[in-house]
């Protein structure tokens with residue numbers, strides 16, 4: 001049985017164990033181990049694009065180095 005994986009809408013990390021937002025827009029309250037974005041309602045005051053731009057400027061740092069893949 002394959003475990004469904006979900007993609008981070010900010011950085012494209014594709015090993016999320018739960019959808020960041022469900023079909024009703026309810027957040028998972030998880031934090032992306034890659035870009036560190038927390039999927040909750042507070043984040044609607046910053047767009048995904050703005051968050052990603054800041055993350056890129058800061059050097060694509062992994063929020064959780066232990067989850068790093070593909071290198």
Ligand SMILES: [Zn+2]
Pocket residue numbers: 008009010011012013032033034035036037
């Ligand atoms: Zn991410």
